[in-house]
Amino acid sequence: MARKKKISSFAVNNIKCYGLVILAFLVLMPLQSAGVLNNSVSGQLVPICAYVVMAISLNLTVGYLGELSLGHAGFMSVGAFTGVITAVALSQSVAAPELRLLVSIIVGGLFAGVAGLIIGIPVLRLKGDYLAIVTLAFGEIIKNIINCLYVGIDASGLHFSMKNTNELNLDAAGKVILNGPQGAVGITKIATFGAAILLILFALFIVLNLVHSKTGRAVSAIRDNRIAAESVGIGVTRYKLTAFIISAMLAGMAGALYAQNFSTVAAQKFDFNLSILILVFVVLGGMRNIFGSIIATAILYMLPELLRGIADYRMLIYAIILIAVMLLTNNMKVRAFIDTAMANIKGKLAGRKGGNS
């Protein structure tokens, strides 16, 4: 009996997560195609989905692996710009935009994964919270590199420069893809709501499966007790790296999708504030609560849109909520109080039900 319960709780969580995403699609897609949604809402669908993927991905690192990443936007950025370059480079040879989008998302994910590997190899073997510092620096470094990176394409292929567009030496038919501080320019907007939903489903598939597997158990064990995990023969660095790279890849894929929803995207978009924003989504949605991440992202993303008037205070409100939630969830007394309160409420509800029947 106990066994059945366990299996179904895994299944129930899956159904909740996948179901919510599919439901959102089934409700919003007809509204969007019928033109009922106003332009601002319609234009936000893909970014929300990209942020949802970011939150799912960050929950893997922060919630399951228990490592703090303060530069997740950096991986998104790597994915965004490599994805855009790929899509532009393929615009002649691959006619179908869906296929171009798919390939660019995969390439964006791979590059972000490599970035994760490069950061992870030296940092994740250390004991302690070094990842937070290094990812923070990484996010800033990537932003600054892309700010002074120029990339163009012409008949002879891709051209790179760190100075200006003239240095690219493009021929007459050449096209600038990355224009330094202006970021990626002249993007073909090929990201669609449908593709965005598929990417969320993909991220859910990877993460929900992973955390209920041999690899996921090793990752959770390392988080709960590193010394005990080593003592049962788990190679700590290897599993930390695996989880971190998967997380980085998903962030890169989200970036590639996100960028191709706009005609231009600058590196400034993927700054420290964005990393923190995603972290807030994850913390408020709940550590290791993927369903919560989705809900928190959707609500908190829309909130400033709905409350335009106080959008200036958004970060302030986030900060206050974040601090409050952290205090509430980390304080033993408060937790014990909430637990007993919840138990009381549940008990009363159960009692009432019993009385009625």
Added chain:
Amino acid sequence: MTKMVPLPSKSIVPERDAEHEPILETHRLGIDFGGLTAVDEVTLAIGRTEISGLIGPNGAGKTTVFNMLTNVYKPTRGDIMLDGKPTQGKSVAQVSRMGIARTFQNIRLFDQMSVLDNVKVGLHNDIHQSLLASVTHAFGFRKSEKEANERALEFLSFFNLDKFAYQKAGSLPYGEQRRLEIARALATEPKIILLDEPAAGMNPSETAELMENIRKIRDKYRIAVLLIEHDMSLVMNLCEGICVLDHGKVIAKGTPDEIKSNPKVIEAYLGKKKEK
């Protein structure tokens, strides 16, 4: 690699495992912490299916010996041979894969994970599941998980923990947590298991059950057990060989009867008692 000098006896109690090589040997093992010698000159040999005890007053260096045996601490001096192979330079995880499992004096479970998953983590290196299978839940995933579940449940029933299988390990009562730690260690299929104060905090009936279980472990899995324990009746009744540490040094080795009547041991223990 320094070759171990042949030891005078093959185990703490030589006659027990006379015909076999010892599973674990240490030779003049020692460690200093910042100039302070915590353990010195510890030479031990544990027979393949021997239940042996490492005892001594508080702070004698018992846990430190365990930490050296599992490479958590790097010994300053001496060698360790596990099943004839040196463990020097190996990582903690590699030593575990070579066949040493352990429990901790201050329990270290995976608190947020279920009791079943704690044991499945112990089975880790025996579960054949690729990363691809992990992320897709296909490519042999079901089969490997089913096997892992069955084996983990076997270990849990052995310790009467199966009814807690789907609870969080951190929510278990103390005695159950200690048993779960042993179950998890056993799941790694060790050749020797090191238990650091397994009966600490247990009531007499739990302790009696534990002793029964330790004997059963040895008989069923044919492995060696080395335990640290302050409960003298447990040690004297359970262990076939005993090694007494005091101030980081071995002051006596032998059978329970020999240890009981050894004047040095009596002094080490009674001396302590007088201080209190």
